[in-house]
Amino acid sequence: MAEALIILPTYNEIESLEMILGRIRQSVPQADVLVVDDSSPDGTGRLADQLAATDPGLSVLHRAEKDGLGRAYLAGFAHALDNGYLYVIEMDADGSHDPSVLPAMLSLAAGDADLVIGSRWVSGGSVRNWPWIRQVISRAGNVYCRIVLRSNIHDITAGFRVYRADALRWLDLSAVSSQGYCFQVELAWRLERAGKIVVEHPIVFIERAAGRSKMHAGIVLEALLRVTLWGIFGLRSAMTK
């Protein structure tokens, strides 16, 4: 069995799915892939089923309705932990995350890292074709998190990650309530606070070429509110661990 499971959450990514799966197969042919689709109206889930029929390393989890990135990942994590994978990878399905860096990220996780973050905001990292407003939101959000949460992570909202499965097992995933980007912040911060090893590996993030962003003001507001509250009151589950 494969050691690593790549979780690809999808909502209306029919134009990108085959391309990203092809690139994954080129870069990390040994990894299994799980598409977690929230009944995409554009038929992404059906396409994923068709592709899975001829690819034993690909499986598909269908969820009834669009329920947020965080919950899609939690469902994928449960599958990864139930099936004994050693490494669990988070990655967008829209082509923004280039799987060719995964071998380097996996070898960091095979060393002593509990979480490896593909980071835009460390030396060597960058973003391509992103509108200035997205860059400002991402940079400002990360600076805010560093200050309010007293974190040393430069790209705590990033969605390209390798977790060591044991680190996820250690987290109390049933206590995670965040839905948008904040989900990424919550998991990384809980591990960092607990003294787990969080490493950042530089990546070039490329704006999606097809399909539409699911980012909206509510996701930014959720993050702002939760991070501020965590900064003031602490995250109870992080403190009790």
Ligand SMILES: Nc1nc2c(ncn2[C@@H]2O[C@H](COP(=O)(O)OP(=O)(O)OP(=O)(O)O)[C@@H](O)[C@H]2O)c(=O)[nH]1
């Ligand atoms: N299953 C599931 N996937 C989702 C949901 N929301 C977003 N996604 C997927 O999560 C990944 C990231 O979402 P994006 O819309 O690309 O968000 P983003 O990368 O912050 O925004 P852009 O940079 O504008 O693309 C993509 O693969 C989406 O299809 C959801 O509610 N459920």
Ligand SMILES: [Mg+2]
């Ligand atoms: Mg995207």
